[in-house]
Amino acid sequence: MSNSVTRPRIAVTLGDPAGVGGELVAKLLSDPQTAARADLVLISDEAELAVAGADAGVPIDYAAAGADSDGRPRLHHTCARRPGEFERRVATEAGGRWALDNLEIALGLAKAGEVDAILFAPLNKTSLHLAGMQEQDELRWFEDYLEETGFTSELNVLPGLWTARVTSHVSIARVDEGITRDNVTAAAHLLHRVLHESDIAAPRIGVCALNPHAGENGSFGRHELDIIGPAVADLRAEGLDVSGPFPSDTIFLRREEFDGILTMYHDQGQIAMKLLGFDGGVTVAGGLRIPICTPAHGTAFDVVGKGVANTGSIRNAFDLAVRIAGKRALAASS
Incomplete structure (x- = not known):
């Protein structure tokens, strides 16, 4: 010990x-x-x-x-x-x-x-x-x-990589209503806190986009421009090492750049994590x-x-x- x-x-x-x-x-x-x-x-x-x-x-x-x-x-x-x-x-x-x-x-x-x-x-x-x-x-x-009374989220963990979710066990049809600027920042704060508790002194967090191609400058949805991007800017202004939003189909290919990845909904992170290490994954009840x-x-x-x-x-x-x-x-x- x-x-x-x-x-x-x-x-x-x-x-x-x-x-x-x-x-x-x-x-x-x-x-x-x-x-x-x-x-x-x-x-x-x-x-x-x-x-x-x-x-x-x-x-x-x-x-x-x-x-x-x-x-x-x-x-x-x-x-x-x-x-x-x-x-x-x-x-x-x-x-x-x-x-x-x-x-x-x-x-x-x-x-x-x-x-x-x-x-x-x-x-x-x-x-x-x-x-x-x-x-x-x-x-x-x-x-x-x-x-x-605070923000809670399931966190999923593999050696060297954590993920948190802005929304979790809800119908995919209801994910949109949970993607708010406050929820994104709260989930990122939670991920940062538990990463620090797990002995990572200066956590690096990457944030997923919600829409294909990170919205393609609003062509496929404005969540990245109106909600997720501004939340990332808020977090960076607080001094957190947070970047994104990145397209969700490529962010896990860059996982060595991050200690944690914030996803917008359940399967956006879980599919990747279970492919990367099904027999070693951990779920933490965060918050x-x-x-x-x-x-x-x-x-x-x-x-x-x-x-x-x-x-x-x-x-x-x-x-x-x-x-x-x-x-x-x-x-x-x-």
């Missing part, structure tokens, strides 16, 4: 029980360096942890609720409603409710100051909505639970009072129980949670 961070406390949930989350967490915990870098709190129960260990072929070594941890992950026994055995490889109300209830416990620990960050394994949005989640996605659910990280991939129903789930993304998500939470804890104590 670098001297620039302190040892964080991280709550871990296993995600949707129908998917590969348990296997991923079990494999992550099988590495002794995982517990060596953070104090881990597992929001789960014995039955879920047993299934996770069986899927991974590696039993999870944890301290029972109320017992001395001895440096091991500590079980914080869930109060979620268990329906018996969960149906696997399919989206269900029961699986979504289990995942939401466990995340709510983790958020409660964070609000109470008992953990510094949350790492959650993949969720299934159909399961979440079957379970009663009214928000577009888990980020909006986190935002409502934590009563956040919240606590770091919340998860693998950028889904529940992978097609490989559940086969022991072959790739751990690259969850390891990167854990690394990022440790780094950001540790730096925030250090800043708060100084």
Whole structure:
């Protein structure tokens, strides 16, 4: 651990029980360096942890609720409603409710100051909505639970490159209404802040255009001239290293020029990021009072129980949670 961070406390949930989350967490915990870098709190129960260990072929070594941890992950026994055995490889109300209830416990620990960050394994949005989640996605659910009032955005991360979005899980027909000068500047500020928290002292940010060819001087739309360009000028006037807007079909070819790229809508960045590194991507719930990280991939129903789930993304998500939470804890104590 670098001297620039302190040892964080991280709550871990296993995600949707129908998917590969348990296997991923079990494999992550099988590495002794995982517990060596953070104090881990597992929001789960014995039955879920047993299934996770069986899927991974590696039993999870944890301290029972109320017992001395001895440096091991500590079980914080869930109060979620268990329906018996969960149906696997399919989206269900029961699986979504289990995942939401466990995340709510983790958020409660964070609000109470008992953990510094949350790492959650993949969720299934159909399961979440079957379970009663009214928000577009888990980020909006986190935002409502934590009563956040500032700008929030999912951030997607690969080694050496971050992306943020001005709009996220909305119909493509509604993207236009979310592209405002204020939203562009707020999303850029958020991206700049988290890049700085991840040890980039002077972040370089490239901004995507919305329209083909960056609007071709207004021929294909005026967003670049009337909204995005002026927002970039505002940011540069504040002293931020922000440039653009650049055509979205070429900006990722120039990715080595930037630490972060601000996109206008979900697939504008996600297609590129998943092509560049599907097995290592991380999603960060940006703009919240606590770091919340998860693998950028889904529940992978097609490989559940086969022991072959790739751990690259969850390891990167854990690394990022440790780094950001540790730096925030250090800043708060100084």
